[in-house]
Structure formats: C-alpha cells, structure tokens
Amino acid sequence: MDPLTWTGSVGIVLNPIFFVVVGLFAVMLVIQFVLSFTAPPPSITVNPDGSAMSSGGTIDLVGRINSYLFLGLLGILATYMFSGIFTPYGTGGIIGEIGVRLLPVWIALIITFALSMAFKRKLGLYGKLFDSVVGMIGFAIVMFWVFVAIFVAFDLVITHDPLSQVSGMKNKVPGTPLRGAEDGEYAHYLLGGDNLARDVFSRVMQGSQIVLIIAPAATLFAFMVGIVLGLPAGFYGGMFDTVLSFIANLVLAFPVILLFFLLVTPEIRAAGIDFGFYMWRVPTILASILFIFPLIFLVLLWNSRYFTQPSKNMLFIGLTVVIGGYLYLALAWDADPFGLISIDQNVLIVFVAVVFVNSPTVFRIVRGLVLDIKTRDYVAAGQTRGEGAWYIMLWEILPNARGPLIVDFCLRIGYTTILLGTLGFFGLGLESESPDWGTTINAGRRLLGIYPHPAIAPALSLMTLVLGLNLLADGLREESLKD
C-alpha cells in the first residue's frame, strides 16, 4: 500500500484552485475592511410600489464577491471531504478517506438538519435556532461530535483499536500505510501514529466519547446543585442567602487549578473521617454531598406538584428514590449492592471537582434570575392560592428562567470541556492511556517539535467542540431575545 497524501487524486486538480481562491479571499477581505472606513453607508430608497431598495455601491459589491468566494472555499473543502466516497479506497487522500469513515455522521447530520428545518416553526426555541446562521453552525459542530461519539460506540467511525499498538507505526506521519496489514484490517493510520504506535485518528474519535459524557454530565450536576440552592436563596433572601452567597464567593475566589491539585494529591484523597469501621474519604465525602442534589431536586419537583394526588406522588417519588438511590449508592459510595455499576475513582474525583467549581457560578445565575422573576404577578397568584414555596420555585419560576439557563448550560459545557482538557494536560485525573483529548495532548506534548500530529489532532477537536458550543450558545441567546 502507498502512503496517502492529504488530498489524494482530486487534489491534483483542486489544490491550485484552492490556493488561488484562498489568496483572493484574503485580499478581498482586506479591501472590504479598508472600504468599511471610507465608503459612504448604503442608502435606502423606497419605491413607489412600497418596496424598499438598498444600494451601497462598491462596498456592497465587495461584500457580495466575498460571500461568493467564501462559498467557493467551502465547496472545495466539501469536495475534498466527499470525493473519497466515490473513488476507490486509497485514492481519496487523507481528507477524503476520513470523509468516508465519517459517512454515518454526515448522514445523521443531514437527516437532523432536514427534519429540523422542515418543522422549525413547531419546535419552539430549538426551531428558532435554525433562523440564525451562527446558531446553525454551532449546532452542526456540536452535533458532529455527538454523532461521532454515538457511532464510535457502535464501532463505526474508528479504524483501529485506540489502545492497541502496532509495531512499526510509532510516530508515523498521517497517511502512513500499515506494515503487513492483514485482510479486513484498515490499511492506513489516517492521522498517523503516536509515540506508543497507536492510531491517532481512532483515539481522537474515541476521545470524544469521554469528553461528551463527562462534560455535560458534570455540568448537569453543577446545575442541579446551583438550582437547588439558588432557588431558595433568591426566593427567601435573608440569612440563608447571605451565608450561601458568601460560601459561593469563597469557592469562586479560590484558584481552580490549585484546588484541583489539592483534590488529586494522594494525601488529600486518602484523608477523611475515620469512623473506625468505615473510612469516609475526601472524594466520597464530596461525591456523597454533591450527588444527593439531583435526588433532592427530583423529589421536590414531584412532591410540590403532585402532593394533591397522593397515589401519583408516591409513584413518582418512589421511582426516583429507588432508581436514584441505587445510582447514588453505586456512584457516590461505590457501594452497588448488586456490584453492577461502579465508577473509576480517578474519574470520580475529576467529576466531583468539576461539579464543585462550577456550581457556585450556576448558583449565582439562578439566584439573580429568581430575584427578577419572583416579582411577577403569576408568582403572587401562586402564593394567594396557597401554593407551597417549592412549587412556586420549581414550577412557576424555574421554567421561566430557562432561556438564560440553557444558554449558560451550553457555554458551561464548553468551559468544562476545556477544564477537563486542562486537567488531562496536567496529568490530573484520568489514566495516562485514556484517549480523552486533554491527556492525549499532554502525551503528545513532549515530542511536539518533531512529531506535532499526535497533539494537534486532539487540540483541534477540543477547539472545534468548544467553538461549536459557544456559537450554539450565541445563536440561542440571539434567538431567544427575538420576538
């Protein structure tokens, strides 16, 4: 097998065109930038038939050319990506072959977008997202990684086992063929091999799974904590609020990295409260406190709403306590009575730490929103009909605070992703062979000068995901403010 070039056979034709377009685009951008200072603003004229016309002269023209160039650029990139699907294996280049591996992801994305666009007027805020270009781009990037993570679980996308090493592939550049590949084995390391001769492409793809599970889950837990504490703090105010706000500020004032270092040092992890028969260690202490909040949240949620219908109430609360309690025992205390679920202590400590540093910010956001919404008449109406405080907080106030909370949720997943990456990079938390992006970047760091590809691939992935989440948040914020 021959090594793969980046762009394969289509590249022979397309590459020159590509560089010309890139050059033109760059020049035109500069022109547009300069013109925006000098040219007169576009004038708008109204025609007698009632329509309005905007004419802007040169600046308008330049703007239009630029958008065509940009579209052209995107077209060429897409051609690189998708040409591999139609050409035989080995001729599509690295980009083309990656495009082929990602085929299920493309299909899933197209279906998602087609369905969402078709029904966007019926889908509330989610549907409105498709009116904002920024939001759509963000959503596409995020969904790309979500689908990658899903399909990796079905053994699709990835080409090799992310953990197994293949002799002779150590630090090989992207597109290197596998020496003595057997039948049925994928014949190339698409993005090369790392210093332990593992396939970088497969590791990056697999790594998305870890990021996309831990980051949203940790953010969700942080939200549970922030909501359960922030609602009453804002609603009641007074001492409770003062004390909690003070603690929140304290946590926020503490340097995050230092906190993490403390949490993962073996001494601190081994420390705890000794009950004689049981050693309550720091990770478990934290986990047992933080993980109880989702349970409290759900029980309060059901009870406040259904206390007038005892049978329904019992059912919901019963289910929550049984299922939630089981998970709680298994995850926080590592004491699954059936021995089915257990969480790696390294992952647990990272998880707990991330939840811990995120919840004070969520707390403050929720508290602020409650202070605003609690003055509304529908809250007063709830009170005058004798609703309990938790009903008002969870069912009258919280749903109406959802806009800003959803936006913050997206941003916070991005922030958590970076945090996880940073932790991995410092070698804190996950095991060193874990394919998550932070750890991989760290592993690739040492040889960065000579073999940059093992670090660049996960770094780009991390960047795109966070960018996608931020764009998504921007789009959501913009759209939720309209109308």
Next chain:
Amino acid sequence: MADTDTYDGPILEIDKLSISFFTRLREIPAVMDFSCTVRPGEAMGLVGESGCGKSTVALGVMQDLGVNGRIVGGSIKFKGRDLSQMSQEELRDIRGSEIAMIYQEPMASLNPAMRIGKQLMEVPMIHFGTSEKEAYERALEVVTDVKLPDPKRILNSFPHQLSGGQQQRIVIAMALMSKPSLLILDEPTTALDVTVEAAVVELVKDLGKKYGTSMLFISHNLGLVLETCDRICVMYSGETVETGRISDVFDKMQHPYTQALFRSIPLPGADKNSRPLVAIPGNFPLPHERPNGCNFGPRCDYFEAGRCDQGVIPMADVARGDRHETRCLRYAEIDWGAPIDVGKQTEKPEPGDVVLKMDNLKKYYEVAASALFGGANKKVVKANETLSFEARESETLAIVGESGCGKSTFAKVLMGLETATDGKILLHNSEIQDVPIESRDTKTIANVQMVFQNPFDTLNPSMTVGRQIIRALEIFGVGETENDRENRMLELLDLVKLPREFAGRMPRQLSGGQKQRVGIARAFAGDAKIVVADEPVSALDVSVQAAVTDLLMEIQRKNKTTLLFISHDLSIVRYLSDRVMVMYLGHVVELGSTDQVFQPPYHPYTEALLSAVPIADTSIEKEHIVLEGDIPSAMNPPSGCPFQTRCRWKDQVPGGLCEKEVPAVRHMADGHQVKCHLSDDIFAKMTPVIKIAAE
C-alpha cells in the same frame, strides 16, 4: 434656519403615510394611508387602542423607525420640507431643536448620571452654540416655567432624586429648552398618578399656549385628549378612521368605531344595572390578519356585506364641520342620533350579610433606615392605618387611591401574604388577621381570591391555560378525579366566555383581555366568595375593558360574590361600585355609598381626585383643582392630617389643627364617613366638582 423662521404654513403635514415593519416572518403594515395636518399653535390628539400604530406615526415623524421599520409610502412634511429628502445631519438638527419628543417613561429620556442642570444646558449649547451662562439662565427659566419648586436646587440634583411627576416635568422642560415648533407627546402621563397627571396635563396646555408650540398628543384616553387638544385623529388598526375638531368628533361623530368607543367607556350617566356599557364585540385584528375592505367591518354594527368588505375604503369629507373626515362608506346613511340600544338591564341585587369585616386594621413595616448598616436604625412605615369597614355579600366595594396609599398592602394582609400588625379581619366571623396563608385551610384560601392588574404577568408564560386552571382546582381540592377537574376547567372557560380550545393554548397566544379572563376563571376556580380585583382592567384597551368589567359583574351576580375593586379610575368606580372607600397614605379618608362619595360634601382629597379624572364628555364642566406637589412618601409622612401638604381647604381650619392632629373619623350621614377637621358648615358649602352643563 432663516427660511423656516418665516414659514407660516402648516407645521406638520402627513400625507398618505404608510409604515411597515419587516420581521423574518412577514411584513407588518403598522400604519396605512395616514394623513393629518397640524397648524401652528394647534394641538392634535391621536387616540386609538394599543397596537393601532400611534407610536409608529410619532417615530415616523422623528424618522427613527429602528432597523426593521420603513416608510413605504406617502410623505411627511415639516414646515413644508419633506423629511425623507433631508440628510442625516439636517434631520439630527431638526430633531433636537425643532421637533421634540416626550415619552411615557421619563427616565428613558434622562441621563441618570448627569445633573439635571447640565442635561438641560446641553441642549442650547449643542444646537445653538449658546454660552454657558445664557444656557443656565434659560434652564432656570424653563424649570420655573414647568412649575418646579426651588429651581436652583432642582438644577443641581440628579434625576433619581426626583419623583416621577417631577422627572416628567424636567423632560418637558428639556423639550422646551430649544423652543421647538412641534412637540410630540407619546402617552406622557400614563406612568403617573391621576392627580399628578392632571397637573402635568395642565402644564402642557399652558406651555403650549405660552410658547405657541404645536403638539401631537398621543393617548389612549379620550378624556385627556378632550382636555388638551383642539383636533383629534382616531386610529383603528393602522388607519385613521375619523378626524376633525374635538367638538365635531365627540358630539357629531361620523364613524361607527368612534361611536362604539364612546359607548364602551363609563361616562357619567352609565350605570351597571340600568344602562350598562356596550362592549365592542370581538377582538382587534392583528396587522397581518386584517379583513378585506373595512378593518372595523367584523366588529361593526352597521356592516353591510358586499359593500363594506370590498376594496379600499377612502377617507371621505363630512360636509358639515371643519376638515372633518371619516373612513366609512355608510356614514351618510347611518342615523347618528338613534338612541342607544340599551343592553340587558338587571335588577340591583340586594346586599346580603356581612361577609368581611375589618376592624382597626393596622399594618406597619419596619425598614432599615440606611440600606448598608441596618441594625439599630429602624424606621416604621405605616402602610395601613386603622382601616375599618364591612363588606356584604354581592356587594362591590371600590377602594380608590393613588400609588403608595396602601391598597396593595391591604390586599396582601387580607390574602394572608402578610399578617396584620394590629386590629382584626373577620371572615364569616372567624378572625384571620394573624393567620398566614400557609396555615389557612383550603376553604378559606379558596374563598378569598385575587385578580391581578397586569394581564401580561398574571399567567405563567410556560404553562398552558388549561393546566393553570386545573392546578388551581387541584390546590382547592375541587373534583375527585382528573376527569372531573378537566370538565370543571372547561366549564370555567365557558363561564368567562372563552372558547374551550383555549385550554391547550399558551398564554402568549392570547390577547390581553383573554388573559385577564383566564385570570378571572382561575380566581373563581374554588367558588371564591370574596374577590379582590387589583385594577383588573386598567392595563386593557378601552374596547376590551367594558367586556371584562361586564364579565366580572355577571359572575358576581351569579355567585353572589363580594367584589373588592381596587382602582384609581373614578369613572369606572362610579359605574360599577356600590360603595367607595378613598385611601390616602394608608388612611381611609372617606367611605360611603357611591352617591355619597361622588357628591358633596367631599373630603378635600376626594374632591381633587374627582377633578383630576379626565372625562370624555364635552357636556361636562369640571372645577379645576390642581394639587400642588407630589404624594409624600410613606416613609416620611407629614405630621397631622396626611393630606395637609396638598390640601386647599387647610386654611379653613382654625389653629393649624391640620398640621398637629390626625383628624378623627366623622360620621356625616348614614354610612358616610370622612376623616377631616373641616367644620360642618364648610362641608355644607361645598359645590359639586362635576357638573353636567345645561343643554
């Protein structure tokens, strides 16, 4: 500017103006074919319901329609020059110096971080390059002109140190700094209390005369327009439907909408039993759902199929009258003098037993005097001071007063959201003043319910209408099964005359009036015996107000409910209440039957309040009583009589008693009580404030 100084044609000529907003869904034609002319020194009133395009016209004149608004037809000429032909610079110049605009919310026009004086002086300094000293003199002059006390001190203060009424005066002063030829006022007094509103309106009128300024006065209140303007322009759904001199339009109206509007507002003479208001059926059409032909067609009594629903209906000149025009095809055929088709008359229900009794109720709040270091320095705010009254079954008791008089506190104590400081509340003979809502039993809670003021705030925006009513039923323990409650919910929708499909709708899909109906349905979910209605219609459009008021009273008759109707609008109070309680700074200053309160002898505050309420009837003559100053803050009430700082009768009481002692409650006639030191013979000499002029 020399050419405009000598100009003597109309100040503002708007010709066939059409304005649209472009949203991502559609074009919204907000204003269509709007024409009007304002001559020098003339005041033009622009009235119409919310969303009919009044503000859009004003913004069009200011050439300030935002990013998505466009003038799509017609022209606006200011002093003979087409505004759309002007350059940005010229426009900016005209906007600051020749056309001034005053908005509803005074703080929107003031810079909170700059002293008043500086803000005022900036105007002539920027536009005319006046020297600082001259600008200061001018500022002092206008502040004196807008009748603010101690002008020097005011010039030196920041906006937040002034009350709402004073802020609005400053905004007016600012507009006058450059001696504009056109003043646009967009609901300038909606955010103010009635007595303050009356003073500001008086001011605007006087200043208009003094400076010879033309005015475009936007309001939804016909009474206000009657008091301030020479001509009026009635708008409906983006179009002018009738325009002319005030006297022509008010007394010889030529458009069915104008007529319907006048029939739906409570003018003196209307009575809930013998002459009920006539609500305009249906709803205001949304800009993109306007019918063919006449926009008012679907709601018009004189609608003629085949004629009114076809083509474009032009403005027609009414022969009699001065520039009186109407947009109705049938105006010449309609018999405008025909007597009102009196709606269904009802028997006045006899009030039953006493259901609610307040006895010397007091509610004091303790507040920290300084926000930062609360601690020792506590101040007491007396929100309710010795409130005593009784309310009977099927009775409507109106509670009247301006902001800060303690209406809402009283409602909170009654509902159990706060407990009383002293005194008693007896509900069916059980004392509830010390029982907070958490400890009240379901029956008590369901019995006392509330309808809120702001329709846009009264329903939870993220829950369907049906769900919200069902929730109230659940809480009140109505119905055994979910099916029962579902049915009951549908019945409640029937009760408030909403279609049953509305159960599945979200609140944002409902109009203001419809939301208010849902609020009423929710309040009656547990068959409430006492309903506190806190300004339930004040935020609604006039044409919808009548329908909602009607509905409330119909349910009241059916359920024998006691209605506590909180309002500052004396017209509607006179129309629907049996007894009236007037409050001022936590005190009940007058209490009596509606007739007793609306006729002399009055408490001096009641008298001023009556005079302040604008009435849209040209045959009414009102005595003008303008109260000086603002309502004192409840944190710092005056000594003696609470009203003494603004009372015009004070010097009739010998020995400065008013400043020393809080007057005792005086029983005048059967059930009529007044809290005032005035002697009986002075009370006997009082004359009615509102007189119907002899025809």
